[in-house]
Amino acid sequence: MKKLCLLGLFVSLASHQVLAATTPPPLENKDAFISNLIGQMTLEEKIGQLRLISIGPEMPRELIRKEIAAGNIGGTFNSITRPENRPMQDAAMRSRLKIPMFFAYDVIHGHRTIFPIPLALASSWDMDAIGLSGRIAAKEAAADSLDITFAPMVDISRDPRWGRTSEGFGEDTYLVSRIAGVMVKAFQGSGANAADSIMASVKHFALYGAVEGGRDYNVVDMSPVKMYQDYLPPYRAAIDAGAGGVMVALNSINGVPATANTWLMNDLLRKEWGFKGLAVSDHGAIFELIKHGVAADGREAAKLAIKAGIHMSMNDTLYGKELPGLLKSGDIQQSDIDNAVRAVLDAKYDMGLFKDPYLRIGKAEDDPVDTYADSRLHRAEARDVARRSLVLLKNQNDTLPLKKGAKIALVGPLAKAPIDMMGSWAAAGKPAQSVTLFDGMNNALSDKSTLIYARGANITSDKKVLDYLNFLNFDAPEVVDDPRPANVLIDEAVKAAKDADVVVAAVGESRGMSHESSSRTDLNIPENQRELIRALKATGKPLVLVLMNGRPLTILEEKEQADAILETWFSGTEGGNAIADVLFGDYNPSGKLPITIPRSVGQIPTYYNHLTIGRPFTPGKPGNYTSQYFDDTTGPLYPFGYGLSYTQFSLSDMALSSTTLNKTGKLDASVTVKNTGKRDGETVVQLYIQDVAGSMIRPIKELKNFQKVMLKAGEQKVVHFSISEDDLKFYNTQLKYAAEPGKFNVQIGLDSEDVTQQSFELL
Numbered sequence: 001m002k003k004l005c006l007l008g009l010f011v012s013l014a015s016h017q018v019l020a021a022t023t024p025p026p027l028e029n030k031d032a033f034i035s036n037l038i039g040q041m042t043l044e045e046k047i048g049q050l051r052l053i054s055i056g057p058e059m060p061r062e063l064i065r066k067e068i069a070a071g072n073i074g075g076t077f078n079s080i081t082r083p084e085n086r087p088m089q090d091a092a093m094r095s096r097l098k099i100p101m102f103f104a105y106d107v108i109h110g111h112r113t114i115f116p117i118p119l120a121l122a123s124s125w126d127m128d129a130i131g132l133s134g135r136i137a138a139k140e141a142a143a144d145s146l147d148i149t150f151a152p153m154v155d156i157s158r159d160p161r162w163g164r165t166s167e168g169f170g171e172d173t174y175l176v177s178r179i180a181g182v183m184v185k186a187f188q189g190s191g192a193n194a195a196d197s198i199m200a201s202v203k204h205f206a207l208y209g210a211v212e213g214g215r216d217y218n219v220v221d222m223s224p225v226k227m228y229q230d231y232l233p234p235y236r237a238a239i240d241a242g243a244g245g246v247m248v249a250l251n252s253i254n255g256v257p258a259t260a261n262t263w264l265m266n267d268l269l270r271k272e273w274g275f276k277g278l279a280v281s282d283h284g285a286i287f288e289l290i291k292h293g294v295a296a297d298g299r300e301a302a303k304l305a306i307k308a309g310i311h312m313s314m315n316d317t318l319y320g321k322e323l324p325g326l327l328k329s330g331d332i333q334q335s336d337i338d339n340a341v342r343a344v345l346d347a348k349y350d351m352g353l354f355k356d357p358y359l360r361i362g363k364a365e366d367d368p369v370d371t372y373a374d375s376r377l378h379r380a381e382a383r384d385v386a387r388r389s390l391v392l393l394k395n396q397n398d399t400l401p402l403k404k405g406a407k408i409a410l411v412g413p414l415a416k417a418p419i420d421m422m423g424s425w426a427a428a429g430k431p432a433q434s435v436t437l438f439d440g441m442n443n444a445l446s447d448k449s450t451l452i453y454a455r456g457a458n459i460t461s462d463k464k465v466l467d468y469l470n471f472l473n474f475d476a477p478e479v480v481d482d483p484r485p486a487n488v489l490i491d492e493a494v495k496a497a498k499d500a501d502v503v504v505a506a507v508g509e510s511r512g513m514s515h516e517s518s519s520r521t522d523l524n525i526p527e528n529q530r531e532l533i534r535a536l537k538a539t540g541k542p543l544v545l546v547l548m549n550g551r552p553l554t555i556l557e558e559k560e561q562a563d564a565i566l567e568t569w570f571s572g573t574e575g576g577n578a579i580a581d582v583l584f585g586d587y588n589p590s591g592k593l594p595i596t597i598p599r600s601v602g603q604i605p606t607y608y609n610h611l612t613i614g615r616p617f618t619p620g621k622p623g624n625y626t627s628q629y630f631d632d633t634t635g636p637l638y639p640f641g642y643g644l645s646y647t648q649f650s651l652s653d654m655a656l657s658s659t660t661l662n663k664t665g666k667l668d669a670s671v672t673v674k675n676t677g678k679r680d681g682e683t684v685v686q687l688y689i690q691d692v693a694g695s696m697i698r699p700i701k702e703l704k705n706f707q708k709v710m711l712k713a714g715e716q717k718v719v720h721f722s723i724s725e726d727d728l729k730f731y732n733t734q735l736k737y738a739a740e741p742g743k744f745n746v747q748i749g750l751d752s753e754d755v756t757q758q759s760f761e762l763l
């Protein structure tokens, strides 16, 4: 009996233990839940989770589903509808452990509704507008079953030869950092696990914008101080805002590719910054370690990448091929693989996918009847954000706004360019849904006969450039030429101009000219378009240039020729309507440059916040042996922070609450800004600070704050900025982040050059 009882006890204990081993920890307990899952995974299943596969023609759907069901794929990108992604998630649910897939995409400036390119968004200096663009992008992407975006792209770009300048938020560390935080919060909304949110993965970590010579994929060689002070803060801001992922840059940094860079990925990102999220390689970057010359073969490349903590390998077979052998030989440890798997599973957990793998896919019966339906777009928001991003560079004799009764000649290769209007990285945007400038102006006019159109020129007459642009993997055909000879096109445009009261010329770049790998040695408007502008100027008619481009262009000659210049970048789905709003004065422009416009390529770099030097050029004192190019005027064509309005603003002198600041205190710097013109309008009041003498050289000024203010005609407002020791801190030669006592100059202006100044001392 006793024996039996004991047996009974044994049996019940044993069954309890079996129960404990098979009952998974509750979903609420994230760490235990994931650990338990990892404990059940085979090596193949683990490595499968590290593979991020691009859906394209080279990957038949049948095969993909088979691979997913076998547990060989962790996530995909480039498949962007619910009906496409549902069968893949179904396949994952058929896999042994039912680990959900995630679906990724480059949602950079909108998803179906395309907002202005990031450089244009930055031109708005309007954090609400930028945030709105990100939130709508997230909602649209999530509604299309996407879980994660490879954005925001926060690479500081100080060399406009780099084609990806269009994709970033400009040259300034403070402005880009502010936007980085706003975009991450907008994408992730109430949390990356919300049904209407997508996870943000900030890119390209790190320093990609500093590729030597602005040539894409080139090396980056940079001092630690410059990294910490100027280039790293935007990534840090995105991570501090909660970005769940990081995409690792393609470039090398001081001799070590980011993808193999243990200092960058482990010491800085994880240990120093505390990042716990997902690190995704860029496209094929692990294989490129061989090309970089730091890995002898695929085996070494995979080892370097996994050791650097690159969790997911984007479109690269090396992890699958090499990790088992590396593990067997002891070159890598089980923990290297498990850490990467944990990061992937954590991210999926944070996206809410373990709770509901169909969170963003939804039920088939709820799928949109027409994925591309116009009713799914957010046109009103896109139009408003777009008009806030336009920068008025010149407006001689009040040429703008145009009168609606006037006869207008609209010319130029970009006047009817729906693809270009969206800019590059236009996600799921459809050219047929984007409003061209011609459409937008037509929409604004009740008497359509007052608008005469002539193409005037092709994008380029350089066959090599054209071939390059059409080789890029965009929606075909990317750039369509008018086959007529250049002079015939120009003659037609000149005739239209002569018949009109005013000429509007839409000129600049096609979107592919400012894209990944599209670096330029020359930042002029293509020569054949310049010929058109010259011919239009010769008619003597007032000439308005509407610039479309993804980077600053050197428009020295055009600045003289044009009566008015509106920089529109690439302004998205509603671009044409937004530009027409500004051209006709239905909206008063308020954008400011987030990047300096140089006079010539030879001047680059021209970023405003450069370091002080021993022999600075002094305007008006031409003498020898100062820092300048003797063959051109010193200084930019248009400075950082510049942008006009249809009204005028005046700034009073600055009032500073004290001439000294304690380490724990605060200073108030204020100006009165007055709208002295006849129209209501907005402007951006900008605060700059200069550390006059430090333990090392410091920038001539740095943006530290700004406020966008709306003023009715005649209205004035006092704008206050609070300054504390934090605003004065910098990374010194020991990389210690601290402020140093001494004199500081404070400047307030409506751009970075035209400022009012006061000084104080930090005690």
Ligand code: BGC
Pocket (backbone or CB within 6 Å): 106, 150, 203, 247, 282, 283, 516
């Ligand atoms: C780009 C990334 C992008 C990836 C996936 C790469 O070529 O550098 O920015 O996220 O492709 O489309």
